[in-house]
Amino acid sequence: MGVIVRELNGSNRLLVKGAVESLLERSTYVQLADGSTVPIDESCRQLLLLRHLEMSSKGLRCLGLAYKDDLGELSGYYAATHPAHKKLLDPSCYSSIESDLVFVGVVGLRDPPREEVHKAINDCRRAGIKIMVITGDNKSTAEAVCREIQLFLMVRIL
Structure with missing residues (x-):
């Protein structure tokens, strides 16, 4: 612009x-x-x-x-x-x-996630709702925000 x-x-x-x-x-x-x-x-x-x-x-x-x-x-x-x-x-x-x-x-x-986002994500997970992210941010920013709001679950392979 x-x-x-x-x-x-x-x-x-x-x-x-x-x-x-x-x-x-x-x-x-x-x-x-x-x-x-x-x-x-x-x-x-x-x-x-x-x-x-x-x-x-x-x-x-x-x-x-x-x-x-x-x-x-x-x-x-x-x-x-x-x-x-x-x-x-x-x-x-x-x-x-x-x-x-x-x-x-x-x-x-810096645009921090709203406080209620963590609860909303947990509610969706418990209800079996698949969460998708659609954003205008570039990939690196989107991934960092998703990590911050714990959208990416850490999976350990034993």
């Missing part, structure tokens, strides 16, 4: 948040801790994906953050009356708008 914001200097900037993997695919630069940007290469992408996996494995819901300053015809965009507004209404244009991004980083959000 992206939004165009007007900077204090009057220029427009596209701010984008989304799945880390997706944003990394669409990023051509990465912003370093000192604020400088460098071209992103495959080894950098893999390192960032590894950090993302580490965060997800701890049950954090992760979002990637990126931006773009060179907006082409959207550089002067100001309102729905702007000639380029039609481009923003066309979903087929989104991939070209949200490309050549500067990847800024990953945010990990």
Whole structure:
């Protein structure tokens, strides 16, 4: 998801948040801790994906953050009356708008399970109800949350 914001200097900037993997695919630069940007290469992408996996494995819901300053015809965009507004209404244009991004980083959000979840799982098990998880989280996050709520039963083989 992206939004165009007007900077204090009057220029427009596209701010984008989304799945880390997706944003990394669409990023051509990465912003370093000192604020400088460098071209992103495959080894950098893999390192960032590894950090993302580490965060997800701890049950954090992760979002990637990126931006773009060179907006082409959207550089002067100001309102729905702007000639380029039609481009923003066309979903087929989104991939070209949200490309050549500067990847800024990953945010990990902790969303603890509700207290009543353990009782609900135990009630379902006692009633013979099979529990299935359907989530928008990535696999590592989902597995970590399932371990936390003891959805995965530990089976010992003797």
